[in-house]
Amino acid sequence: MQNNPVTKLGNNGLYVLEDLGRMGIFLLQAIRGIFKTPFRFRECLKQIHFIGAGSLAVIFFTAISTGMVLGLQGYYSLSKFGAEGMLGSAVSLTLIMELGPVLTALMVAGRAGSAMCAELGIMRISEQIDALDCMAIDPFRYMISPKFVAALLSVPLLTAVFDVVGIAGGYIAGVHLMGVNPGSYIDGMQSSVTNHDIRLGFIKSIVFALLVVWISTGRGYFVRQIRGAGFGAESVSKVTTQAVVLSSISVLVFDYLLTAVLL
Amino acid sequence: MMDVAIAFKNVTKSFVQANGSRNVVLDGVDFKILSGRTTVIAGGSGQGKSVTLKLILGLMQPDSGEIYVHDKNIVGIGGGALERLRSKFGVLFQGSALFDSMTVFDNVALPLRERTDLGEEEIRKKVQKTLEELELGGTDDRYPAQLSGGMRKRVGLARALQLDPEIMLFDEPTTGLDPVMTQDIYQLFAATQKQVGFTSVIVSHDIPRVLNLADQVILLNDGKIDVFNSPEEIQWSDKEHIRHFVKTTMGQIYQSRLVEI
Numbered sequence: 001m002q003n004n005p006v007t008k009l010g011n012n013g014l015y016v017l018e019d020l021g022r023m024g025i026f027l028l029q030a031i032r033g034i035f036k037t038p039f040r041f042r043e044c045l046k047q048i049h050f051i052g053a054g055s056l057a058v059i060f061f062t063a064i065s066t067g068m069v070l071g072l073q074g075y076y077s078l079s080k081f082g083a084e085g086m087l088g089s090a091v092s093l094t095l096i097m098e099l100g101p102v103l104t105a106l107m108v109a110g111r112a113g114s115a116m117c118a119e120l121g122i123m124r125i126s127e128q129i130d131a132l133d134c135m136a137i138d139p140f141r142y143m144i145s146p147k148f149v150a151a152l153l154s155v156p157l158l159t160a161v162f163d164v165v166g167i168a169g170g171y172i173a174g175v176h177l178m179g180v181n182p183g184s185y186i187d188g189m190q191s192s193v194t195n196h197d198i199r200l201g202f203i204k205s206i207v208f209a210l211l212v213v214w215i216s217t218g219r220g221y222f223v224r225q226i227r228g229a230g231f232g233a234e235s236v237s238k239v240t241t242q243a244v245v246l247s248s249i250s251v252l253v254f255d256y257l258l259t260a261v262l263l
Numbered sequence: 264m265m266d267v268a269i270a271f272k273n274v275t276k277s278f279v280q281a282n283g284s285r286n287v288v289l290d291g292v293d294f295k296i297l298s299g300r301t302t303v304i305a306g307g308s309g310q311g312k313s314v315t316l317k318l319i320l321g322l323m324q325p326d327s328g329e330i331y332v333h334d335k336n337i338v339g340i341g342g343g344a345l346e347r348l349r350s351k352f353g354v355l356f357q358g359s360a361l362f363d364s365m366t367v368f369d370n371v372a373l374p375l376r377e378r379t380d381l382g383e384e385e386i387r388k389k390v391q392k393t394l395e396e397l398e399l400g401g402t403d404d405r406y407p408a409q410l411s412g413g414m415r416k417r418v419g420l421a422r423a424l425q426l427d428p429e430i431m432l433f434d435e436p437t438t439g440l441d442p443v444m445t446q447d448i449y450q451l452f453a454a455t456q457k458q459v460g461f462t463s464v465i466v467s468h469d470i471p472r473v474l475n476l477a478d479q480v481i482l483l484n485d486g487k488i489d490v491f492n493s494p495e496e497i498q499w500s501d502k503e504h505i506r507h508f509v510k511t512t513m514g515q516i517y518q519s520r521l522v523e524i
Contacts (some may be wrong), residue, residue, distance in 0.1 A: 046384045123362075126358055126360060126363070127356045127357070127358055127360035128360050128361075128363075130322060130360065130363055131354070131356060131360035131361075131362075132320075133320075133322060133349065133351055133375070134320055134350040134352060134354040135349070135374045135377070135378065135422075135426070136345075136346040136347075136378060137348045137373070137374070137378065138346075143378070161330065
């Protein structure tokens with residue numbers, strides 16, 4: 001009976017519904033925890049330091065290499081039409097609207113999201129979260145909501161850093177290596193980038209931050225309920241992988257959806 | 264007549280297994296735990312001992328039935344009511360459940376910092392006093408990973424006692440400890456209970472040693488329970504499964520006594 005494909009499909013459907021419901025309630029509890037007193041300012045600062053300041057190096061190197069590659073590729077493509085002067089415009093729009101928010105979110109998912117998921121997973125399997133519940137200390141207010149606050153503040157700022165460093169990388173590759181006129185690079189950027197473009201990048205970075213922190217913390221928190229995760233250390237390792245993969249895919253899917261709706 | 268701290272009325276709890284069938288862990292269970300006394304909940308692995316504790320703490324909900332803590336039905340409560348309920352309890356977890364990124368001092372101080380308005384100086388004094396009473400002086404700056412199993416249990420007990428609980432729940436408190444350490448921990452429980460006066464519920468498979476502490480014993484077997492008003496009563500039972508339990512868990516005692524005589 002259990003091997004019947006219809007039964008399997010039904011069971012899987014029910015599991016997905018249950019998981020979505022669980023994650024939905026988790027998100028609401030995490031948002032409610034942000035406003036619960038006493039506020040955990042110190043924990044928020046600690047998490048901002050971890051997610052934000054701690055990710056600066058990886059963001060810097062990703063941004064500079066992405067910007068330089070864009071500079072080279074852009075020059076190669078644009079020079080075919082004699083439009084090298086548009087390089088500043090192409091690099092900055094690509095970074096501000098697409099690559100900045102997406103790559104920043106992917107880097108944060110890999111670096112901080114995996115760590116948040118593993119931390120909560122270990123706390124769950126070693127009964128530390130149950131201990132908080134039993135002491136009548138709300139685990140959301142105590143340690144999950146500060147991660148949400150930190151991610152929602154840090155990721156847009158990291159995205160801004162990514163954009164600036166990436167544009168500088170494009171400038172180095174385009175102007176210094178390929179000989180594009182520096183004035184046209186800067187002028188092209190200034191004339192083509194509008195507030196609407198920056199707003200789109202900003203909205204994307206906020207949505208991606210929410211997706212990454214929600215999926216990462218949620219997978220760790222529910223490590224015991226995730227089908228096929230197993231037990232103990234293996235379960236934490238599996239849900240951490242799952243958190244990074246799911247966060248990355250969600251970021252890419254929502255990138256398309258947001259671009260389609262807001263562009 | 265003694266006050267009832269916790270009462271289960273016709274409580275049923277089951278779980279869906281991987282193959283889709285239902286495993287009934289508690290099947291219409293009724294029992295009462297008396298205030299100020301020590302109740303041991305015993306039974307083999309997978310018989311629902313930890314589930315019973317989780318039901319008492321509101322970490323799990325029963326499929327049906329009622330659970331009373333100090334005459335208040337706690338089934339289905341949430342939010343502030345659940346927080347107030349939990350503030351009556353102190354819990355010592357099987358693995359101690361200490362926060363491994365915090366020092367011993369911070370672990371023990373956590374409930375005071377989060378649940379009371381005490382200043383840092385008062386918290387420091389209270390925590391130091393408890394640590395010294397539990398022979399943990401000088402361990403404040405250590406991390407749980409730097410402590411022995413017995414010390415971790417004592418730190419867990421120190422943390423659980425900070426908010427002066429009315430009911431202490433011990434989940435397999437001596438798992439992983441050697442016999443000498445186990446005996447020390449039991450003596451510590453008995454002494455602390457005498458001093459503080461809490462109701463004590465111990466879930467354990469450490470039979471027969473844990474029975475030395477018990478005023479009342481609840482045996483879980485195949486979803487049903489048997490309640491005994493003293494450990495001695497267990498040995499007098501004529502039920503087949505109880506006799507089997509006695510034979511497999513206490514048989515050695517009779518043998519050694521016979522040898523001694």
